Amino acid sequence: MENQIFELQYAIDTFYFLVCGALVMWMAAGFAMLEAGLVRAKNTTEILTKNVALFAISCIMYLVCGYAIMYDGGIFLAGIQGGDSLVADAIAASKENGFGGDSVYADASDFFFQVVFVATAMSIVSGAVAERMKLWAFLMFAVVMTGFIYPMEGAWTWNGADVFGMFNLGELGFSDFAGSGIVHMAGASAALAGVLLLGARKGKYGANGQVNAIPGANLPMATLGTFILWMGWFGFNGGSVLKLGDVANANSVAMVFLNTNAAAAGGAVAAMIVARLLFGKTDLTMVLNGALAGLVAITAEPSTPTALQATLFGGIGGVLVVFSILALDKMKIDDPVGAISVHGTCGLLGLLLVPITNSDVSFSGQLIGAATIFTWVFGASFIVWYAIKAVMGIRVSEEDEYEGMDLVDCGMEAYPEFTIK
Amino acid sequence: MKLITAIIKPFKLDDVREALSDIGVQGITVTEVKGFGRQKGHTELYRGAEYVVDFLPKVKIEVAVDDGIVDQVIESVRNAANTGKIGDGKMFVTPVEQVIRIRTGESGVEAL
Numbered sequence: 001m002e003n004q005i006f007e008l009q010y011a012i013d014t015f016y017f018l019v020c021g022a023l024v025m026w027m028a029a030g031f032a033m034l035e036a037g038l039v040r041a042k043n044t045t046e047i048l049t050k051n052v053a054l055f056a057i058s059c060i061m062y063l064v065c066g067y068a069i070m071y072d073g074g075i076f077l078a079g080i081q082g083g084d085s086l087v088a089d090a091i092a093a094s095k096e097n098g099f100g101g102d103s104v105y106a107d108a109s110d111f112f113f114q115v116v117f118v119a120t121a122m123s124i125v126s127g128a129v130a131e132r133m134k135l136w137a138f139l140m141f142a143v144v145m146t147g148f149i150y151p152m153e154g155a156w157t158w159n160g161a162d163v164f165g166m167f168n169l170g171e172l173g174f175s176d177f178a179g180s181g182i183v184h185m186a187g188a189s190a191a192l193a194g195v196l197l198l199g200a201r202k203g204k205y206g207a208n209g210q211v212n213a214i215p216g217a218n219l220p221m222a223t224l225g226t227f228i229l230w231m232g233w234f235g236f237n238g239g240s241v242l243k244l245g246d247v248a249n250a251n252s253v254a255m256v257f258l259n260t261n262a263a264a265a266g267g268a269v270a271a272m273i274v275a276r277l278l279f280g281k282t283d284l285t286m287v288l289n290g291a292l293a294g295l296v297a298i299t300a301e302p303s304t305p306t307a308l309q310a311t312l313f314g315g316i317g318g319v320l321v322v323f324s325i326l327a328l329d330k331m332k333i334d335d336p337v338g339a340i341s342v343h344g345t346c347g348l349l350g351l352l353l354v355p356i357t358n359s360d361v362s363f364s365g366q367l368i369g370a371a372t373i374f375t376w377v378f379g380a381s382f383i384v385w386y387a388i389k390a391v392m393g394i395r396v397s398e399e400d401e402y403e404g405m406d407l408v409d410c411g412m413e414a415y416p417e418f419t420i421k
Numbered sequence: 422m423k424l425i426t427a428i429i430k431p432f433k434l435d436d437v438r439e440a441l442s443d444i445g446v447q448g449i450t451v452t453e454v455k456g457f458g459r460q461k462g463h464t465e466l467y468r469g470a471e472y473v474v475d476f477l478p479k480v481k482i483e484v485a486v487d488d489g490i491v492d493q494v495i496e497s498v499r500n501a502a503n504t505g506k507i508g509d510g511k512m513f514v515t516p517v518e519q520v521i522r523i524r525t526g527e528s529g530v531e532a533l
Binding site: 210211212213214215278279280281283285286322325326329338 | 465466467468469470471472
Protein backbone atom coordinates (compact mmCIF):
# COMPACT_ATOMS: atom_id res chain seq x y z
CA MET A 1 0.00 0.00 0.00
CA GLU A 2 2.80 2.41 0.88
CA ASN A 3 4.43 1.81 -2.51
CA GLN A 4 1.15 2.50 -4.27
CA ILE A 5 0.80 5.82 -2.48
CA PHE A 6 4.32 6.77 -3.56
CA GLU A 7 3.47 5.75 -7.12
CA LEU A 8 0.34 7.86 -6.98
CA GLN A 9 2.30 10.85 -5.67
CA TYR A 10 4.83 10.34 -8.49
CA ALA A 11 1.96 10.30 -10.98
CA ILE A 12 0.33 13.45 -9.56
CA ASP A 13 3.58 15.39 -9.42
CA THR A 14 4.51 14.34 -12.94
CA PHE A 15 1.07 15.27 -14.20
CA TYR A 16 1.21 18.64 -12.46
CA PHE A 17 4.64 19.32 -13.93
CA LEU A 18 3.47 18.48 -17.45
CA VAL A 19 0.33 20.63 -17.24
CA CYS A 20 2.38 23.57 -15.94
CA GLY A 21 4.86 23.00 -18.78
CA ALA A 22 1.99 23.15 -21.27
CA LEU A 23 0.85 26.45 -19.72
CA VAL A 24 4.36 27.87 -20.10
CA MET A 25 4.47 26.62 -23.69
CA TRP A 26 1.34 28.69 -24.30
CA MET A 27 3.29 31.79 -23.26
CA ALA A 28 4.93 31.51 -26.68
CA ALA A 29 1.52 32.40 -28.10
CA GLY A 30 1.34 35.33 -25.71
CA PHE A 31 4.71 36.69 -26.79
CA ALA A 32 3.80 36.21 -30.45
CA MET A 33 0.53 38.15 -30.08
CA LEU A 34 2.05 40.88 -27.90
CA GLU A 35 4.90 41.49 -30.32
CA ALA A 36 2.71 41.25 -33.42
CA GLY A 37 0.40 43.84 -31.88
CA LEU A 38 3.13 46.32 -30.98
CA VAL A 39 4.99 46.37 -34.31
CA ARG A 40 3.75 48.05 -37.47
CA ALA A 41 1.51 46.06 -39.83
CA LYS A 42 4.31 45.72 -42.40
CA ASN A 43 6.43 43.71 -39.94
CA THR A 44 3.75 41.37 -38.57
CA THR A 45 4.32 38.22 -40.62
CA GLU A 46 8.04 38.39 -39.94
CA ILE A 47 7.70 38.76 -36.15
CA LEU A 48 5.24 35.84 -36.11
CA THR A 49 7.71 33.75 -38.12
CA LYS A 50 10.46 34.64 -35.64
CA ASN A 51 8.27 33.60 -32.72
CA VAL A 52 7.33 30.20 -34.13
CA ALA A 53 10.85 29.52 -35.37
CA LEU A 54 12.58 30.53 -32.13
CA PHE A 55 10.28 28.28 -30.14
CA ALA A 56 11.04 25.30 -32.37
CA ILE A 57 14.78 26.04 -32.39
CA SER A 58 14.81 26.34 -28.59
CA CYS A 59 13.13 22.95 -28.24
CA ILE A 60 15.62 21.26 -30.58
CA MET A 61 18.77 22.94 -29.22
CA TYR A 62 17.85 22.25 -25.59
CA LEU A 63 17.25 18.64 -26.56
CA VAL A 64 20.52 18.37 -28.47
CA CYS A 65 22.89 19.86 -25.89
CA GLY A 66 21.21 22.53 -23.70
CA TYR A 67 19.76 20.12 -21.14
CA ALA A 68 23.05 18.24 -21.02
CA ILE A 69 24.98 21.44 -20.24
CA MET A 70 22.46 22.75 -17.70
CA TYR A 71 21.52 19.61 -15.75
CA ASP A 72 24.26 17.12 -16.70
CA GLY A 73 21.69 15.11 -18.68
CA GLY A 74 22.83 13.10 -21.67
CA ILE A 75 23.44 14.64 -25.08
CA PHE A 76 20.26 14.07 -27.14
CA LEU A 77 18.54 13.21 -23.83
CA ALA A 78 20.25 9.83 -23.69
CA GLY A 79 18.69 7.63 -21.01
CA ILE A 80 15.78 9.92 -20.23
CA GLN A 81 13.16 7.19 -20.74
CA GLY A 82 14.40 5.34 -17.66
CA GLY A 83 15.64 1.74 -17.68
CA ASP A 84 14.12 -1.54 -16.46
CA SER A 85 14.51 -0.46 -12.86
CA LEU A 86 12.48 2.75 -13.38
CA VAL A 87 9.64 1.85 -10.97
CA ALA A 88 11.93 0.43 -8.29
CA ASP A 89 14.24 3.46 -8.55
CA ALA A 90 11.34 5.90 -8.27
CA ILE A 91 9.89 4.17 -5.22
CA ALA A 92 13.31 3.97 -3.59
CA ALA A 93 13.84 7.71 -4.18
CA SER A 94 10.36 8.50 -2.87
CA LYS A 95 11.01 6.48 0.31
CA GLU A 96 14.32 8.19 0.84
CA ASN A 97 12.80 11.67 0.44
CA GLY A 98 9.68 10.81 2.42
CA PHE A 99 6.09 11.66 1.53
CA GLY A 100 6.51 15.36 2.32
CA GLY A 101 10.08 15.63 1.02
CA ASP A 102 11.53 16.65 -2.31
CA SER A 103 9.46 15.68 -5.29
CA VAL A 104 10.14 12.66 -7.46
CA TYR A 105 8.79 12.79 -10.99
CA ALA A 106 9.46 11.50 -14.50
CA ASP A 107 12.75 12.73 -15.97
CA ALA A 108 10.98 13.41 -19.25
CA SER A 109 8.55 15.76 -17.49
CA ASP A 110 11.52 17.63 -16.04
CA PHE A 111 12.96 18.12 -19.54
CA PHE A 112 9.58 19.24 -20.85
CA PHE A 113 9.16 21.80 -18.07
CA GLN A 114 12.72 23.13 -18.50
CA VAL A 115 12.62 23.38 -22.28
CA VAL A 116 9.67 25.74 -22.36
CA PHE A 117 11.58 28.12 -20.05
CA VAL A 118 14.40 28.32 -22.58
CA ALA A 119 11.90 29.27 -25.25
CA THR A 120 10.51 31.99 -22.95
CA ALA A 121 13.97 33.53 -22.50
CA MET A 122 14.48 33.54 -26.26
CA SER A 123 11.02 35.02 -26.94
CA ILE A 124 12.05 38.11 -24.96
CA VAL A 125 14.80 38.85 -27.47
CA SER A 126 12.62 38.87 -30.58
CA GLY A 127 10.45 41.78 -29.45
CA ALA A 128 13.35 44.09 -28.63
CA VAL A 129 15.08 43.64 -31.99
CA ALA A 130 11.82 43.74 -33.96
CA GLU A 131 11.25 45.60 -37.22
CA ARG A 132 14.87 45.84 -38.35
CA MET A 133 16.84 42.63 -37.70
CA LYS A 134 17.46 40.06 -40.42
CA LEU A 135 15.38 36.96 -39.82
CA TRP A 136 18.17 34.45 -40.34
CA ALA A 137 20.70 36.40 -38.27
CA PHE A 138 18.18 36.26 -35.42
CA LEU A 139 17.64 32.52 -35.86
CA MET A 140 21.39 31.87 -35.81
CA PHE A 141 21.62 33.72 -32.53
CA ALA A 142 18.71 31.66 -31.18
CA VAL A 143 20.71 28.48 -31.81
CA VAL A 144 23.63 29.67 -29.66
CA MET A 145 21.48 31.32 -27.00
CA THR A 146 19.28 28.28 -26.35
CA GLY A 147 21.94 25.63 -26.89
CA PHE A 148 24.76 27.24 -24.90
CA ILE A 149 24.44 30.72 -23.36
CA TYR A 150 21.25 30.11 -21.36
CA PRO A 151 22.15 26.54 -20.27
CA MET A 152 25.49 27.76 -18.87
CA GLU A 153 23.94 30.30 -16.49
CA GLY A 154 21.11 27.88 -15.77
CA ALA A 155 23.67 25.34 -14.58
CA TRP A 156 25.27 27.90 -12.21
CA THR A 157 21.93 28.77 -10.66
CA TRP A 158 19.25 26.08 -10.70
CA ASN A 159 21.72 23.20 -10.98
CA GLY A 160 24.07 24.64 -8.32
CA ALA A 161 27.26 24.32 -10.39
CA ASP A 162 30.27 26.56 -9.69
CA VAL A 163 30.69 29.56 -11.99
CA PHE A 164 33.74 28.48 -14.05
CA GLY A 165 35.02 26.78 -10.88
CA MET A 166 35.38 30.16 -9.12
CA PHE A 167 32.41 30.58 -6.79
CA ASN A 168 29.01 29.08 -6.10
CA LEU A 169 25.98 31.35 -6.22
CA GLY A 170 23.86 29.12 -3.97
CA GLU A 171 26.47 29.26 -1.23
CA LEU A 172 26.49 33.07 -1.47
CA GLY A 173 22.77 33.14 -0.65
CA PHE A 174 21.43 33.57 -4.18
CA SER A 175 17.91 32.38 -4.95
CA ASP A 176 15.70 32.81 -7.99
CA PHE A 177 12.54 30.75 -7.58
CA ALA A 178 11.14 30.69 -11.11
CA GLY A 179 13.58 32.87 -13.01
CA SER A 180 13.21 36.67 -12.70
CA GLY A 181 16.93 36.72 -13.33
CA ILE A 182 17.73 33.31 -14.82
CA VAL A 183 15.05 33.52 -17.52
CA HIS A 184 13.75 37.08 -17.79
CA MET A 185 16.80 39.22 -17.09
CA ALA A 186 18.89 36.76 -19.10
CA GLY A 187 16.61 37.19 -22.12
CA ALA A 188 16.69 40.97 -21.69
CA SER A 189 20.51 41.00 -21.42
CA ALA A 190 20.81 39.13 -24.72
CA ALA A 191 18.27 41.54 -26.23
CA LEU A 192 20.19 44.59 -24.98
CA ALA A 193 23.43 43.34 -26.54
CA GLY A 194 21.58 42.83 -29.83
CA VAL A 195 19.87 46.23 -29.76
CA LEU A 196 23.16 48.05 -29.05
CA LEU A 197 24.79 46.48 -32.11
CA LEU A 198 21.66 46.83 -34.22
CA GLY A 199 20.73 50.46 -33.63
CA ALA A 200 17.33 52.10 -33.50
CA ARG A 201 14.58 51.82 -36.09
CA LYS A 202 14.82 54.48 -38.77
CA GLY A 203 12.85 57.52 -37.72
CA LYS A 204 12.59 56.59 -34.04
CA TYR A 205 14.95 59.31 -32.83
CA GLY A 206 15.13 62.74 -34.43
CA ALA A 207 18.25 64.80 -35.11
CA ASN A 208 17.47 67.18 -32.23
CA GLY A 209 17.14 64.40 -29.69
CA GLN A 210 13.37 64.11 -29.95
CA VAL A 211 11.76 60.71 -29.52
CA ASN A 212 9.23 59.88 -32.21
CA ALA A 213 6.32 57.51 -31.63
CA ILE A 214 5.94 54.47 -33.87
CA PRO A 215 2.51 53.19 -32.81
CA GLY A 216 1.81 49.46 -32.84
CA ALA A 217 -0.58 48.10 -35.45
CA ASN A 218 -2.98 46.01 -33.41
CA LEU A 219 -3.68 46.72 -29.75
CA PRO A 220 -6.42 44.05 -29.40
CA MET A 221 -3.75 41.50 -30.32
CA ALA A 222 -1.24 42.99 -27.85
CA THR A 223 -3.89 42.82 -25.12
CA LEU A 224 -4.73 39.20 -25.93
CA GLY A 225 -1.02 38.42 -25.82
CA THR A 226 -0.71 39.98 -22.37
CA PHE A 227 -3.64 37.97 -21.04
CA ILE A 228 -2.17 34.76 -22.50
CA LEU A 229 1.16 35.53 -20.80
CA TRP A 230 -0.64 36.29 -17.53
CA MET A 231 -2.34 32.88 -17.73
CA GLY A 232 0.82 31.04 -18.77
CA TRP A 233 2.63 32.56 -15.80
CA PHE A 234 0.60 30.38 -13.44
CA GLY A 235 2.46 27.44 -14.97
CA PHE A 236 5.75 29.34 -14.94
CA ASN A 237 5.64 30.16 -11.23
CA GLY A 238 3.20 27.48 -10.05
CA GLY A 239 5.14 24.67 -11.71
CA SER A 240 8.37 25.93 -10.18
CA VAL A 241 7.19 24.69 -6.75
CA LEU A 242 8.05 21.35 -8.44
CA LYS A 243 5.59 19.40 -6.31
CA LEU A 244 1.87 19.29 -5.63
CA GLY A 245 1.41 15.92 -3.93
CA ASP A 246 1.21 16.77 -0.21
CA VAL A 247 -0.60 19.39 1.86
CA ALA A 248 2.39 21.65 2.45
CA ASN A 249 3.30 21.79 -1.24
CA ALA A 250 -0.30 22.01 -2.45
CA ASN A 251 -0.67 25.00 -0.17
CA SER A 252 2.52 26.52 -1.51
CA VAL A 253 1.27 26.06 -5.09
CA ALA A 254 -2.00 27.79 -4.21
CA MET A 255 -0.11 30.68 -2.61
CA VAL A 256 2.12 31.00 -5.68
CA PHE A 257 -0.91 31.18 -8.00
CA LEU A 258 -2.52 33.78 -5.76
CA ASN A 259 0.61 35.92 -5.49
CA THR A 260 1.40 35.69 -9.20
CA ASN A 261 -2.07 36.95 -10.01
CA ALA A 262 -1.94 39.68 -7.36
CA ALA A 263 1.41 40.97 -8.62
CA ALA A 264 0.13 41.22 -12.19
CA ALA A 265 -2.90 43.17 -11.00
CA GLY A 266 -0.72 45.49 -8.91
CA GLY A 267 1.61 46.09 -11.85
CA ALA A 268 -1.21 46.91 -14.26
CA VAL A 269 -2.91 49.36 -11.91
CA ALA A 270 0.35 51.05 -10.91
CA ALA A 271 1.49 51.51 -14.53
CA MET A 272 -1.95 52.78 -15.49
CA ILE A 273 -1.89 55.47 -12.81
CA VAL A 274 1.69 56.50 -13.60
CA ALA A 275 0.93 56.71 -17.33
CA ARG A 276 -2.17 58.83 -16.68
CA LEU A 277 -0.21 61.20 -14.42
CA LEU A 278 2.78 61.49 -16.76
CA PHE A 279 1.05 61.64 -20.14
CA GLY A 280 -2.44 62.88 -19.33
CA LYS A 281 -3.88 59.85 -21.12
CA THR A 282 -4.17 56.21 -20.12
CA ASP A 283 -1.64 54.55 -22.44
CA LEU A 284 -2.84 50.95 -22.92
CA THR A 285 0.57 49.69 -23.96
CA MET A 286 1.97 50.88 -20.64
CA VAL A 287 -0.82 49.11 -18.74
CA LEU A 288 0.04 45.89 -20.60
CA ASN A 289 3.76 46.33 -19.86
CA GLY A 290 2.82 47.07 -16.24
CA ALA A 291 0.98 43.76 -15.80
CA LEU A 292 3.96 41.89 -17.25
CA ALA A 293 6.37 43.91 -15.08
CA GLY A 294 4.40 42.85 -12.00
CA LEU A 295 4.63 39.22 -13.10
CA VAL A 296 8.38 39.43 -13.71
CA ALA A 297 8.93 41.14 -10.34
CA ILE A 298 7.18 38.38 -8.36
CA THR A 299 8.78 35.51 -10.28
CA ALA A 300 11.98 35.44 -8.20
CA GLU A 301 9.96 34.59 -5.07
CA PRO A 302 6.21 34.07 -5.37
CA SER A 303 5.85 31.67 -2.43
CA THR A 304 6.92 33.65 0.66
CA PRO A 305 5.27 37.11 0.27
CA THR A 306 1.80 37.74 1.63
CA ALA A 307 -0.89 38.62 -0.90
CA LEU A 308 -0.55 42.30 0.05
CA GLN A 309 3.23 42.20 -0.37
CA ALA A 310 2.84 40.49 -3.75
CA THR A 311 0.45 43.23 -4.91
CA LEU A 312 2.86 45.91 -3.75
CA PHE A 313 5.88 44.19 -5.34
CA GLY A 314 3.95 43.99 -8.58
CA GLY A 315 3.01 47.65 -8.19
CA ILE A 316 6.66 48.66 -7.78
CA GLY A 317 7.37 46.77 -10.99
CA GLY A 318 4.53 48.60 -12.72
CA VAL A 319 5.90 52.01 -11.72
CA LEU A 320 9.49 51.09 -12.53
CA VAL A 321 8.69 49.75 -15.99
CA VAL A 322 7.20 53.05 -17.20
CA PHE A 323 10.23 55.05 -16.10
CA SER A 324 12.58 52.41 -17.47
CA ILE A 325 10.92 52.60 -20.91
CA LEU A 326 11.21 56.40 -20.92
CA ALA A 327 14.85 56.23 -19.74
CA LEU A 328 15.84 53.75 -22.45
CA ASP A 329 14.27 56.02 -25.06
CA LYS A 330 16.32 58.93 -23.65
CA MET A 331 19.44 56.80 -24.17
CA LYS A 332 18.27 56.02 -27.73
CA ILE A 333 17.99 52.31 -26.97
CA ASP A 334 15.08 51.40 -29.22
CA ASP A 335 12.92 48.56 -27.87
CA PRO A 336 9.59 48.49 -29.75
CA VAL A 337 7.77 46.31 -27.20
CA GLY A 338 9.49 47.34 -23.96
CA ALA A 339 11.04 43.89 -23.45
CA ILE A 340 14.29 45.13 -21.92
CA SER A 341 12.40 47.21 -19.34
CA VAL A 342 9.79 44.57 -18.54
CA HIS A 343 12.15 41.60 -18.29
CA GLY A 344 15.52 43.22 -17.58
CA THR A 345 14.83 46.13 -15.23
CA CYS A 346 11.97 44.38 -13.47
CA GLY A 347 13.83 41.04 -13.49
CA LEU A 348 16.58 42.72 -11.48
CA LEU A 349 13.93 44.27 -9.22
CA GLY A 350 12.44 40.81 -8.65
CA LEU A 351 15.79 39.40 -7.54
CA LEU A 352 16.42 42.30 -5.15
CA LEU A 353 12.95 41.96 -3.56
CA VAL A 354 13.51 38.33 -2.50
CA PRO A 355 15.46 38.99 0.74
CA ILE A 356 12.53 41.07 2.07
CA THR A 357 10.33 38.01 2.45
CA ASN A 358 12.81 35.13 2.39
CA SER A 359 15.38 35.23 5.19
CA ASP A 360 17.46 32.40 3.65
CA VAL A 361 18.43 34.74 0.84
CA SER A 362 21.01 37.50 1.14
CA PHE A 363 20.92 40.85 -0.61
CA SER A 364 24.59 40.54 -1.54
CA GLY A 365 23.99 37.06 -2.96
CA GLN A 366 21.21 38.44 -5.15
CA LEU A 367 23.45 41.27 -6.38
CA ILE A 368 26.31 38.92 -7.18
CA GLY A 369 23.90 36.51 -8.90
CA ALA A 370 22.36 39.28 -10.97
CA ALA A 371 25.81 40.60 -11.92
CA THR A 372 26.96 37.11 -12.87
CA ILE A 373 23.93 36.42 -15.07
CA PHE A 374 24.09 39.84 -16.73
CA THR A 375 27.83 39.78 -17.35
CA TRP A 376 27.76 36.30 -18.82
CA VAL A 377 24.64 36.60 -20.97
CA PHE A 378 25.33 40.17 -22.12
CA GLY A 379 29.00 39.46 -22.81
CA ALA A 380 28.52 36.14 -24.58
CA SER A 381 25.57 37.50 -26.56
CA PHE A 382 27.51 40.58 -27.59
CA ILE A 383 30.29 38.41 -28.98
CA VAL A 384 27.83 36.17 -30.86
CA TRP A 385 25.81 39.11 -32.27
CA TYR A 386 29.10 40.77 -33.25
CA ALA A 387 30.31 37.66 -35.04
CA ILE A 388 27.03 37.29 -36.94
CA LYS A 389 27.16 40.99 -37.83
CA ALA A 390 30.68 40.60 -39.18
CA VAL A 391 29.85 37.51 -41.23
CA MET A 392 26.42 38.22 -42.70
CA GLY A 393 25.14 41.45 -41.13
CA ILE A 394 22.27 41.65 -38.65
CA ARG A 395 20.35 44.61 -40.04
CA VAL A 396 18.23 44.81 -43.17
CA SER A 397 18.89 47.59 -45.71
CA GLU A 398 17.25 50.96 -45.27
CA GLU A 399 15.03 50.33 -48.28
CA ASP A 400 13.93 46.93 -46.97
CA GLU A 401 13.18 48.45 -43.58
CA TYR A 402 10.93 50.99 -45.26
CA GLU A 403 9.21 48.31 -47.36
CA GLY A 404 8.64 46.18 -44.28
CA MET A 405 10.14 42.88 -43.18
CA ASP A 406 7.06 40.92 -44.22
CA LEU A 407 7.61 41.21 -47.96
CA VAL A 408 11.40 41.23 -47.73
CA ASP A 409 11.85 38.16 -45.50
CA CYS A 410 8.62 36.20 -45.89
CA GLY A 411 7.17 37.36 -49.20
CA MET A 412 3.71 37.88 -47.76
CA GLU A 413 1.79 40.55 -45.93
CA ALA A 414 -0.10 39.92 -42.70
CA TYR A 415 -3.17 41.86 -43.83
CA PRO A 416 -3.08 41.86 -47.65
CA GLU A 417 -6.61 43.20 -48.06
CA PHE A 418 -6.24 46.19 -45.78
CA THR A 419 -5.14 49.59 -46.94
CA ILE A 420 -2.35 50.76 -44.70
CA LYS A 421 -1.80 54.43 -44.33
CA MET B 422 -28.12 77.91 -58.69
CA LYS B 423 -25.32 77.52 -56.21
CA LEU B 424 -23.24 74.63 -54.90
CA ILE B 425 -22.61 74.80 -51.18
CA THR B 426 -19.66 72.73 -50.00
CA ALA B 427 -19.47 72.37 -46.25
CA ILE B 428 -16.59 70.78 -44.34
CA ILE B 429 -17.87 69.79 -40.89
CA LYS B 430 -17.00 67.69 -37.87
CA PRO B 431 -18.00 64.07 -38.54
CA PHE B 432 -20.18 63.75 -35.43
CA LYS B 433 -22.33 66.68 -36.63
CA LEU B 434 -23.36 64.95 -39.88
CA ASP B 435 -26.72 63.68 -38.61
CA ASP B 436 -27.66 67.09 -37.19
CA VAL B 437 -26.79 68.82 -40.46
CA ARG B 438 -28.70 66.28 -42.55
CA GLU B 439 -31.80 66.76 -40.41
CA ALA B 440 -31.53 70.54 -40.51
CA LEU B 441 -31.30 70.45 -44.30
CA SER B 442 -34.30 68.12 -44.58
CA ASP B 443 -36.28 70.48 -42.38
CA ILE B 444 -35.84 73.38 -44.83
CA GLY B 445 -36.75 71.18 -47.82
CA VAL B 446 -33.37 70.30 -49.32
CA GLN B 447 -33.95 67.22 -51.51
CA GLY B 448 -30.50 65.67 -51.64
CA ILE B 449 -26.91 65.95 -50.50
CA THR B 450 -23.61 64.24 -51.28
CA VAL B 451 -21.37 63.19 -48.39
CA THR B 452 -17.65 62.35 -48.54
CA GLU B 453 -15.28 61.39 -45.74
CA VAL B 454 -12.26 63.61 -46.06
CA LYS B 455 -9.10 64.57 -44.15
CA GLY B 456 -7.33 67.86 -43.88
CA PHE B 457 -6.08 70.67 -41.71
CA GLY B 458 -6.84 74.31 -41.17
CA ARG B 459 -5.55 76.88 -38.72
CA GLN B 460 -5.63 74.19 -36.03
CA LYS B 461 -2.78 72.38 -37.90
CA GLY B 462 -3.73 68.87 -36.73
CA HIS B 463 -2.88 67.89 -33.18
CA THR B 464 -0.36 65.79 -31.22
CA GLU B 465 -0.89 62.49 -29.46
CA LEU B 466 1.34 60.51 -27.07
CA TYR B 467 2.36 56.88 -27.57
CA ARG B 468 4.54 55.30 -24.87
CA GLY B 469 5.64 58.79 -23.82
CA ALA B 470 6.65 59.89 -27.33
CA GLU B 471 4.71 62.57 -29.17
CA TYR B 472 3.42 62.11 -32.66
CA VAL B 473 1.55 64.57 -34.86
CA VAL B 474 -1.76 63.78 -36.46
CA ASP B 475 -1.40 66.10 -39.49
CA PHE B 476 -4.74 65.49 -41.12
CA LEU B 477 -7.92 65.39 -39.08
CA PRO B 478 -10.92 63.44 -40.29
CA LYS B 479 -13.82 65.62 -41.50
CA VAL B 480 -16.99 65.16 -43.49
CA LYS B 481 -17.62 67.07 -46.71
CA ILE B 482 -21.22 67.81 -47.66
CA GLU B 483 -22.19 69.09 -51.11
CA VAL B 484 -25.61 70.64 -51.67
CA ALA B 485 -26.83 72.18 -54.91
CA VAL B 486 -29.76 74.58 -54.37
CA ASP B 487 -31.74 77.35 -56.00
CA ASP B 488 -30.40 80.87 -55.40
CA GLY B 489 -33.46 81.71 -53.31
CA ILE B 490 -32.64 79.41 -50.41
CA VAL B 491 -28.84 79.72 -50.36
CA ASP B 492 -28.83 81.98 -47.29
CA GLN B 493 -31.27 79.66 -45.51
CA VAL B 494 -29.06 76.61 -46.20
CA ILE B 495 -25.96 78.42 -45.00
CA GLU B 496 -27.75 79.46 -41.86
CA SER B 497 -29.05 75.98 -41.00
CA VAL B 498 -25.73 74.26 -41.68
CA ARG B 499 -24.00 76.83 -39.50
CA ASN B 500 -26.48 76.37 -36.69
CA ALA B 501 -26.35 72.58 -36.85
CA ALA B 502 -22.58 72.17 -37.20
CA ASN B 503 -21.46 74.87 -34.79
CA THR B 504 -19.88 73.71 -31.52
CA GLY B 505 -18.06 76.99 -30.85
CA LYS B 506 -14.73 75.13 -30.69
CA ILE B 507 -11.82 75.19 -33.08
CA GLY B 508 -12.17 72.77 -36.01
CA ASP B 509 -15.86 73.29 -36.78
CA GLY B 510 -15.07 73.61 -40.48
CA LYS B 511 -15.91 75.92 -43.41
CA MET B 512 -18.44 76.46 -46.18
CA PHE B 513 -17.73 77.40 -49.76
CA VAL B 514 -20.39 78.75 -52.10
CA THR B 515 -19.80 78.43 -55.85
CA PRO B 516 -22.01 79.22 -58.83
CA VAL B 517 -23.42 76.25 -60.76
CA GLU B 518 -23.83 76.60 -64.53
CA GLN B 519 -26.12 73.72 -65.17
CA VAL B 520 -27.79 70.78 -63.40
CA ILE B 521 -29.10 67.72 -65.27
CA ARG B 522 -31.10 64.82 -63.88
CA ILE B 523 -29.65 61.76 -65.57
CA ARG B 524 -32.85 59.63 -65.60
CA THR B 525 -35.21 62.14 -67.25
CA GLY B 526 -32.89 64.64 -68.85
CA GLU B 527 -34.57 67.53 -66.96
CA SER B 528 -32.25 70.47 -66.46
CA GLY B 529 -31.91 73.67 -64.42
CA VAL B 530 -33.97 74.25 -61.27
CA GLU B 531 -36.29 71.40 -62.33
CA ALA B 532 -33.45 68.94 -61.85
CA LEU B 533 -32.60 69.99 -58.28
